[in-house]
Amino acid sequence: MRILLVEDERKLSGVIKRSLNEFNYAVDLANNGDDALFIAESNPYDLIILDIMLPGKDGISICRNLRKNKNDTPILMLTARDDEEDKVTGLDSGADDYITKPFSYPEFLARVRALLRRKNTVKTTRLKIADLELDQLTRKAYRSGKEIELRPTEYSLLEYLMNNAGQVITRTMISDHVWNGDFEAFSNVINVYVNYLKKKIDYGHSKQLIHSLRGVGYMFKEE
Numbered sequence: 001m002r003i004l005l006v007e008d009e010r011k012l013s014g015v016i017k018r019s020l021n022e023f024n025y026a027v028d029l030a031n032n033g034d035d036a037l038f039i040a041e042s043n044p045y046d047l048i049i050l051d052i053m054l055p056g057k058d059g060i061s062i063c064r065n066l067r068k069n070k071n072d073t074p075i076l077m078l079t080a081r082d083d084e085e086d087k088v089t090g091l092d093s094g095a096d097d098y099i100t101k102p103f104s105y106p107e108f109l110a111r112v113r114a115l116l117r118r119k120n121t122v123k124t125t126r127l128k129i130a131d132l133e134l135d136q137l138t139r140k141a142y143r144s145g146k147e148i149e150l151r152p153t154e155y156s157l158l159e160y161l162m163n164n165a166g167q168v169i170t171r172t173m174i175s176d177h178v179w180n181g182d183f184e185a186f187s188n189v190i191n192v193y194v195n196y197l198k199k200k201i202d203y204g205h206s207k208q209l210i211h212s213l214r215g216v217g218y219m220f221k222e223e
Contacts (some may be wrong), residue, residue, distance in 0.1 A: 019108075045073050168213060
């Protein structure tokens with residue numbers, strides 16, 4: 001799951017990002033309204049966490065722009081304002097939920113999970129390519145009906161590859177989406193994890209699904 005966090009208080013955004021990373025959410029950050037709107041319109045996200053008071057465009061304007069442009073990504077408003085009128089304005093602008101700072105992290109994470117579940121009830125929660133299936137709710141993978149044990153990072157990598165099946169996926173893209181840019185694009189760590197997945201996904205099967213593209217990256221597809 002990929003989340004865009006829009007928050008101009010850098011200390012707070014760092015704490016929120018770390019709390020989300022602990023649950024294997026990939027998080028992109030924006031600290032002003034103009035950048036946030038550009039990033040949200042340029043990339044697909046499963047959830048946007050949006051502060052109202054921002055430099056540049058405010059959160060209400062961003063929300064209205066996204067909804068006007070048919071962007072239906074769930075939006076969780078995050079703000080210090082707690083009066084009823086502000087909450088109504090936020091929800092009427094197109095937000096799906098609203099939480100007031102300061103907040104408890106268990107409640108915050110529960111709201112995040114609720115919005116992601118709501119999105120998944122609209123979209124399929126099971127990815128399927130050839131005889132490989134990935135259940136995004138239980139986070140389990142199956143090939144030819146047999147369960148494949150995946151570690152958290154392996155699951156995140158496989159989910160990203162399957163969501164982008166048929167497309168060239170560079171090491172930079174994997175670094176940004178799976179490791180949040182924490183590793184260099186050509187780090188051997190990425191190669192190691194891709195090879196882990198190949199052994200678990202493709203070993204013993206006539207159809208190979210994970211393909212290495214020399215000097216470019218990888219592609220997930222049926223042979």
